[in-house]
Amino acid sequence: xxxxxxxxxxxxxxxxxxxxxxxxxxxxxRFDVVVVGxxxxxxxxxHRLRGLGMTVRVIERADDVGGTWYWNRxxxxxxxxxSIDYCYSFDDALLHEWRWSERYAAQPEILRYLEHVADRxxxxxxxAFGTSxxxxxxxxxxxxxxxxxDDGEIVTATYxxxxxxxxxxxxxxxxxxLGSFQGRWFHTGQWPHEPVDFTGGKVAVIGTGSxxxxxxxxxxxxxxxLYVLQRTPNYSMPAHNRPLTEAELHDALRDHAERRRxxxxxxxxxxxxxxxxxxxxxxPEQRRAxxxxxxxxxxxxxxxxxxxDFFTDEKxxxxxxxxxxxxxxxxxxxxxxAELLCPTHHIGTKRTCTDTGYFETYNRDGVELVDxxxxxxxxxxxxxxxxxxRHIDVDVIxxxxxFDAITGALTEIDIRGTGGRALTDTWAHGPRTLLGLQxxxxxxxxxxxGPGSPSVLSNMVVSIEQHVDWxxxxxxxxxxxxxxxxxxxxxxxxxWMAHVAxxxxxxxxxxANSWYVGVNIPGKPRTFMPYVAGxxxxxxxxxxxxxxxxxxxxxxxxxxxxxxxxxQQEGART
Ligand code: NAP
Numbered sequence: 001x002x003x004x005x006x007x008x009x010x011x012x013x014x015x016x017x018x019x020x021x022x023x024x025x026x027x028x029x030r031f032d033v034v035v036v037g038x039x040x041x042x043x044x045x046x047h048r049l050r051g052l053g054m055t056v057r058v059i060e061r062a063d064d065v066g067g068t069w070y071w072n073r074x075x076x077x078x079x080x081x082x083s084i085d086y087c088y089s090f091d092d093a094l095l096h097e098w099r100w101s102e103r104y105a106a107q108p109e110i111l112r113y114l115e116h117v118a119d120r121x122x123x124x125x126x127x128a129f130g131t132s133x134x135x136x137x138x139x140x141x142x143x144x145x146x147x148x149x150d151d152g153e154i155v156t157a158t159y160x161x162x163x164x165x166x167x168x169x170x171x172x173x174x175x176x177x178l179g180s181f182q183g184r185w186f187h188t189g190q191w192p193h194e195p196v197d198f199t200g201g202k203v204a205v206i207g208t209g210s211x212x213x214x215x216x217x218x219x220x221x222x223x224x225x226l227y228v229l230q231r232t233p234n235y236s237m238p239a240h241n242r243p244l245t246e247a248e249l250h251d252a253l254r255d256h257a258e259r260r261r262x263x264x265x266x267x268x269x270x271x272x273x274x275x276x277x278x279x280x281x282x283x284p285e286q287r288r289a290x291x292x293x294x295x296x297x298x299x300x301x302x303x304x305x306x307x308x309d310f311f312t313d314e315k316x317x318x319x320x321x322x323x324x325x326x327x328x329x330x331x332x333x334x335x336x337x338a339e340l341l342c343p344t345h346h347i348g349t350k351r352t353c354t355d356t357g358y359f360e361t362y363n364r365d366g367v368e369l370v371d372x373x374x375x376x377x378x379x380x381x382x383x384x385x386x387x388x389x390r391h392i393d394v395d396v397i398x399x400x401x402x403f404d405a406i407t408g409a410l411t412e413i414d415i416r417g418t419g420g421r422a423l424t425d426t427w428a429h430g431p432r433t434l435l436g437l438q439x440x441x442x443x444x445x446x447x448x449x450g451p452g453s454p455s456v457l458s459n460m461v462v463s464i465e466q467h468v469d470w471x472x473x474x475x476x477x478x479x480x481x482x483x484x485x486x487x488x489x490x491x492x493x494x495x496w497m498a499h500v501a502x503x504x505x506x507x508x509x510x511x512a513n514s515w516y517v518g519v520n521i522p523g524k525p526r527t528f529m530p531y532v533a534g535x536x537x538x539x540x541x542x543x544x545x546x547x548x549x550x551x552x553x554x555x556x557x558x559x560x561x562x563x564x565x566x567x568q569q570e571g572a573r574t
Pocket of ligand 1: 077078079080081167188207208209210211212214229230231232352354372377400401402403455515520545
């Protein structure tokens, strides 16, 4: 464990039990809360819990804070939500002292922001860096979560918060022959800290999701030859990124409370007014004008914010698709290449990308689009990539092949709840949660932006702040009530999952073969994971549950369980 470890914590405030029989292993430290991950979610969770006077240990596998923004350092990595909305709102002074330089901040700037937050609130002293959690086990008798780390350390806590992120476990490249490759290769999600020099090189990029689409234009500027190996084309909207003027920043900050309120109540966590018209309720000219206006504004919701039925009506969606495909054909000069770049899936049902000069890149000399749908990759050789029909000689391969999204960072930890049951078994047919916050059978374990919450369909920072506040308020409530246990009931969880599935079934989302349904990972059960009714509606549902006394959660323990535990603890002491 790193030097960041704090001295042995003071006894837990509130009614929390003392160390249980199994927790006196000598090296075990007992905290009120252990948080896994020090990205946007983990940092704010730590700050909130400290404010409640709780003892907290954060465990982070990276050597510093940042989460997603620590790992994704590939060229062109930047946010697709406007900077002014993609930041914390919990502290006014923080909000006003930070100046975002661009409409969409690039990775280094977002990482600097999170480092600044860590410094400003003195967060690092409670974070164990460079430490991976291998297992997390609920000890019913000891009433404690016991986390096993890769350095042999055991950390115990009454509550465990998984702030592990939705896109933090990379999809490992498993192409045959990769071990024989004599050049350099990189995964966008695990990019080195030193800049990678592509100058004069022959480079293959595999993957054309958001990461590939951001990286490709920049790599193309330096490489002598760039091969883009595309299996499925994606829709991408122009980012129209630019520096933010002082006046814009000033206005945004002046109205920030109202702007954030609109984010919280919106569908996707951004402050755009909700559309009012259905696609076919306007004339073709009006429709085109509305799409053009969105395209000029740019950004992820350029087209989706134009009409009410974008995500729900096939015909409406097809009209938006046609518009996006026409734009690609306008930009890309070679008609055959343009056709290959035209996606055919329902627009928006896979995460829409935002780009700076992506389609224009295919007009450059030295850039070649390779269709690996019709000519699949067979193996990596010592000198490049072999497809069924050809060999492509390259010095560098960039894998932009994505993540085991939403559940991957949870299931890669051996999490065991009541009776030693593994989370991977409980979720064998897809994740089950109540609100995306808890899973039945795993008392006192919380997820931040877990499956069954808006998470990846929303501005993550808005959703993270809501979940962290919900968890912190919940723990404060438990303490006030003099209990130290909370668990989702199986019945409420099933109702919630049915609700999440029902909402999704009224949209086009589940039809796409996207990472939202997990099909990008072989063997992962196909389940549409996010809650689609939007941040505002979701927040109201969460608030109603709290107002009803945490309906659907069991708070505290029944007398028998507590008596059993007390008896066991008594036995262990004697
Ligand atoms: P992704 O969207 O899952 O895209 C992965 C790409 O790799 C797809 O084109 C996929 O093709 C291809 N691929 C995977 N395995 C392959 C194989 N064996 N052979 C050939 N091609 C293969 O991953 P991502 O681009 O890293 O993005 C993931 C998510 O991260 C985004 O959707 C977004 O939510 C987030 N992200 C956000 C930003 C931003 O804020 N701007 C930037 C980057 C990422 P198929 O489609 O055919 O499977």
